[in-house]
Amino acid sequence: MSHAAVEQRELEGGCPLWLIQRPGPEILSAKLWLRGGSSADPSGQRGAAQLLAGVLSRGCGALSGDALADLVEGRGAGLRCEASEDGTLLSLKCASEDAPLLLPLLLQMVSTPWLVEDQIALERQLNLQTLQRQKEDPFQVAHDQLRHQLYGAGAYGHDPLGVESDLERIGAEQLQQQAHQLGQMGAVMVLAGRIPHAVNGLLLEGVEQQRWLCSAPPRAPGPKGLKQSSLRSSRDDTEQLVMMLGTTTTPLGTREALALRLLHCHLGIGMSSRLFIALREEHGLAYDVGVHYPARLGDAPFVFHLSSSSDRAREACDELLNEWMRLLETPLSADEMALALAKFRGQEALGRQTGSQLADRHALVLGHGLPFDFADRSLREAAELTPHDLHAAAVKLLSQPSLSLCGPASAIAAAEAVWSTHPLNR
């Protein structure tokens, strides 16, 4: 297997540029990661970062929204722009030979967006409709509920799509202000695949007159979680009860986050994972059961999720709480630790299959102010962790989980009864 060649540069204006030249298909993936995201939505403007992200592809520089779409779609390329909690990510994937035409769009989109009121209105309407439709999904309802339990009105307390009452009021003026700040908290560009010649010049094409000033995203503390236990329920006329049990933890890059990542592998990665075996294989209580543990700049959520038929809600809730309790009481065995490490290493290898995956992972890491070789360092550091380290991290960070329920009233009552008497809730 041949390895990718990596080169670090800096664009005029200060944006770090990482080039990952790799053999294989003639495809180029480019990611521009901008610190900010929905956690930086101004007060009363929850949803602004995502709304702006959607509008960025609706015209920039000399191109109208239609002309931009004609250019990108006409070359069969993919161009996406989305806000997450900690940043806004612009993603381009194209045939390598189209890179000279398409790469200049990335900086043009962030430095000279059109922000036409009519297009903002359309994008806003689409986001409002999506928020409404998401209520059909009991998992989404339970997840939104848990988000409030874990972060309250804090920066991670809302869906990046926003909140209806705020979103309805965001217009061109607010987005102009947001657009001026794009990249001011740090930005990084990562290209992977077949890198074109004179790539710096291509990336700066069309923005020579308005030099885009930014710097590498710094290592900085992110939003905090509430760190308090709670129970919330939403009644819904469903077959199953959705249960989410979670808490807020620590940012990506800390030693404890690495310990939790290994616990994530132990609990929720693959069909040999602890939750899969305990809940599904040994009790047949669920089809879908797992762990949600995203990388975050601030206190990341660590969540068990499962859905089970209403008539088995009591048993399912009990088992789920027992599994969380087990984490706090019992360190992993040596075999479990070895398996968790193997999965961690396996996940890393599986996440490096395409140029897009490579660019994505490095942009995320660099966007968090971490070094380019963070993943490799983590592999080495993970090998030094012990079951005791993982247990200590669990005791420190997972001791006060909150429970979010969505389903029929009878199932909620059964699960609430379990919660009220379970040792985890004392």
Added chain:
Amino acid sequence: MRSILPAEWRDKRAANPLPGLITASLPEPQRAQLSNGATVVQLDLPDAPVVCLDFWCRAGSGEEGAGESGLAHFLEHMVFKGSQQLEAGEFDLRIEALGGNSNAATGFDDVHYHVLVPAAAASESLALLLDLVLQPRLDPDDFSLERQVVLEELAQSEDQPEEVAFQQLLQRSCGDHAYGRPILGSRQALMDHSPQSMGAFHQRSYRSDRCCLSIAGPLASLAIQEQLEHSPLAQLRPAEAGGEPQPLTFQAGEHRMELPRLEAARLLMAWPLPGAADQKTVLGGDLLTTLLAEGRRSRLVERLREQLRLVESIDLDLNVLESGCLVLLEAVCDPDQLPAVRREVDSVLRELQDVDPSNAELERAKRLVGNGYRFSLEAPGGVAAMVGNSTLWGRHHNLQAPLDWLEEWDVKRLARDLIPALSPERAFCLEAVPA
């Protein structure tokens, strides 16, 4: 709003429709047959970080007979419950301890089981996979427990109103054909199944001439052929009868339903197209659906979402199936807008019947389809699935062929051979509104 024609559209490069859309970096698939007729296809990707082992079998839900509803999918679950050599869960444990992962999927036509592992673990993983899939244990206690898991999967699916609406669309348009029946099966049928009936299904369907093993990744150090000759794959017998997929029976029509818990209305439409064996028509169908609904400048998205602002989203997908492909449309909108959405979809489709699409529209669609295909082949999993599925169904082309077939389509041929098939009269149309 001002519209600016991008400068590169005047470039010479634009005159060459698909430069660069070649699969030169991908080698030819190497196909071979074991002495019992089982097919093996390999594709060497020396730069890939992992190997994909993908076992395909013509044992989808379409193979189920009377009283076997849901059995193909239930069997896929039971396979992971161990074999004569492997304890329940042992396969997953060993694969994952090797740094790999595995999964499976059951469709209407076929089922496949796939493993991604580092190259050094490929040989051991291959032995485990074939043992697991071809010699399942089907223990009665495991059977009862796993039935609960399948029932939970069914319940989870029923809690998604959109999935309920799609199932209704297929049931009403495809009727008694396998594509009209749920892959997960009915509750009662699932309760009635036994390890014996499942064993009989496995014996009948997992036959040497009805399966294909596909392997993609860095293969240089593997002696696969020799290993396979001594594997359970070489022990399979050929099928006793033909068992070709039944031709699709499709009924145009319409239906309106109220669904609890629906927050936005859905307009769902379905059209039949020739089956997957007609590969050039499949490519044409891909072009047509892309031209209509892929990207902001496609006809349906531009009219209904961008201009008239009637929908949150509108999608048109080609589902490639052996008995007959299905084109499925989904528009998500406010319930009050549903009549207007239906009217405009009809209008866009009728305009296409009356006036040929432009060359520029077709070229745009060719690039999107061609690049989508190229991008799907970047990882070993995509490559193994592509060559495995096509080989399973006797389609022995190389990876470049679909891109060449794309080039055979022009607007006249599209208008003559495919556009009439997507007329509103030929569709089954289902309106789902909140109860």
